[in-house]
Amino acid sequence: MSAERTCQITVPDDAGERLDLLVARGAGVSRTQAATLIANGHVLVNGTRAKASYRTEKGDRVDVVVPPPPGREIVPEQIPLDIVFEDEHLLVVNKPAGMVVHPAPGNWSGTLVNALVGRGEPLAEGGGEDRAGLVHRLDKDTSGLLVVAKTDAAHRLLSTALAARQVTRRYVAVCWGHLSGDTLTVDQPIARDPRDRTRMAIVPGGKAARTDFVRLARFDSVDLLRAHLHSGRTHQIRVHLSSVGHPVIGDDVYGGGGGRKLAALPPRRHFLHAAWLRFRHPISGHVIDLRSPLPPDLRQSLATLSDTPELATHQDPLDVFGFYRTTADPPAAQLADD
Incomplete structure (x- = not known):
């Protein structure tokens, strides 16, 4: 279960904002959640309770307590998974597009975590019950490789390696338009x-x-890209490409959803795939180097966009475009990102 969160907000010069709006913005919750927190006494203004409609004044100190969400048991489910590597310490899943990674409001079943728990294998507890061994995450409609720890020791060491940029994660993406270089x-x-x-x-x-x-x-209307993460923020690749005017094709959230017919993409699918993962095994120290070829829907899209029909049935079209060739790769002995 998630831990309780607290935050303190000091009202700046631009006073006069409603309290519920200030709390929503400052605590990272919705306005409805903010109003509920205020009504339940989890928000104090200068040490006392106030109404959601209170107009803040310059210098007000607003203390917010966000309680953990109510517990909800993770239901084991028998959902087939594509496991590309597994031992007693960890496993790597090739996640399909459309699968949510962990339970949350609106998605309490059918998630990767439900499937992992349903396998009956031990899972690390370090990430919390609802995270069940997850070391990192993928967006619902992003496919590809994802690491899961079975023991707390493996989870701790993998998380440390990830933070130290010693886990190499490379994605393939197709963006609208053409980069300047x-x-x-x-x-x-x-x-x-x-x-x-x-x-x-x-x-x-x-x-x-x-x-x-x-x-x-570079094709007529899109670019085929390899993306290398140096950090792992939510929606990072999608936000960064959108910010430079070249959103991921099929991305309805960040401006790339138009032209699905041109891109031969199914509904709610964007062209983003976690194709290459390299890291040192946290216990043995051996280099784990795993690759996930494009799934059929993205192979078909690439064949259409490139006007190369044979790519739709190619075993791994990424090889054709040199996705795995790069002089920037660190030696196996180092496995750091820079």
Whole structure:
């Protein structure tokens, strides 16, 4: 279960904002959630309770307590998974598009975590019950490789390696339009969009985020890209590409959803796939190097966009475009990202 969160907000010069709006923005919750927190006494203004309609004044100190969500038992489900690596310490799943990674309001079943628990294998507890061994995440409609720890020791060591940029994660993406050059680095902070809490955005003061892009091919209306994550913020690749005017094709949230027929993409699918994962095994120290070829829907889309029909049945079209060839790769003995 998630832990209780607290935050303190000091009202700046631009006073006069409603309390519920201030709390929603400052605590990263919806306006409805903010109003509930206020009504339940979890918000104090200068040490006393106030109404949601209270107009804040310059210098007001607003203390907010966000209780953990109510517990909900994770229901084991017998959902087939594509396991590409497994031992007693960890496993790597090739997640399909359309599968939510962990339970949350609106998605309490059918998630990857439900499927993992349903296998009956031990899972690390370090990430919390609802995370069940997850070391990192993928968006619902992003497919590809994802690491799960079976023991707390493996979870701790993998999380440390991830934070130290010793886990190499490379994605394939197709974006609308053409980059100005064959390489691009976007180094912009990411946080919740203050105007829409369901989205992420480039926000001054947000969490540091850097993505390196390499153009592998240029087609009539799109570029085929390899994306290298130096951080792992929510929706990072999608937000960074959208911020430079080249959203991921099929991405309805960040401006790339148009032209599905042109891209031969199914509904609610964007062209983003976690194709390559390299890291040192947290216990043995051996290098784990795993690749996930494009799934059939993205192979068909790439064949259509490139006007190369044979790619639809190619075993791994990424090889054709040199996705796995790069002089920037670290030696196996190092396995650091820079």
